[in-house]
């Protein structure tokens with residue numbers, strides 16, 4: 001069997017994308033997904049996405065996302081942005097998209113490789129003495145640090161990801177340093193990749209909302225630098241404290257395409 005794959009990256013968070021509207025790929029083949037994402041034995045990627053036919057008539061397509069370990073996962077912000085860019089390349093959309101992912105409906109716009117993606121509303125941010133925890137479609141633990149460059153993200157992130165109260169289910173772990181009222185630097189250990197990635201969209205979104213919630217910033221548009229580039233997050237806060245109109249924005253770029261033969 002043959003199938004064309006596309007490689008995309010969004011601020012260095014990289015993905016294999018397959019147009020699965022013809023149902024070429026079986027959705028339970030985790031071993032195959034892990035092999036394709038392997039950087040030595042496969043194509044190499046932080047995750048794999050299938051673009052599928054929409055189930056809702058309002059939608060342009062459906063997003064199915066797997067982590068590099070082959071397991072189907074929760075929402076991926078950078079992956080979602082790349083999938084929108086891919087849908088435009090296929091001619092499925094013009095400059096706007098509506099799609100459903102595992103966490104619900106998303107609206108997006110795309111212009112000159114900049115994709116803005118609406119994320120889910122967030123109404124629960126847990127604030128602890130040494131960290132914060134919230135879910136922006138995926139779970140995120142956030143630790144503030146004074147010098148993010150000197151953090152051993154692999155070692156410290158891995159310990160938190162596997163430790164209490166997360167254990168096997170796990171969480172993604174973000175380390176954040178504030179550089180200016182509206183500017184933060186973030187590094188993320190990603191569950192399912194089990195390593196630091198160059199950027200994590202749901203993580204960056206979580207950091208922006210968390211920093212606003214604990215009053216590190218009063219601004220509603222936050223710029224975030226990751227090792228793979230810059231993203232921005234804008235949002236509004238409802239009177240009941242819910243963060244809504246949460247928009248993640250940044251580049252999503254086609255890298256190459258190829259053929260999988262098996």
Ligand SMILES: N[C@H](CCC[C@H](N)C(=O)O)C(=O)O
Nearest residue numbers: 076077078138192200201202
């Ligand atoms: N890279 C992703 C996060 C993937 C989520 C995944 N690592 C998990 O929670 O299992 C992003 O841009 O949001």
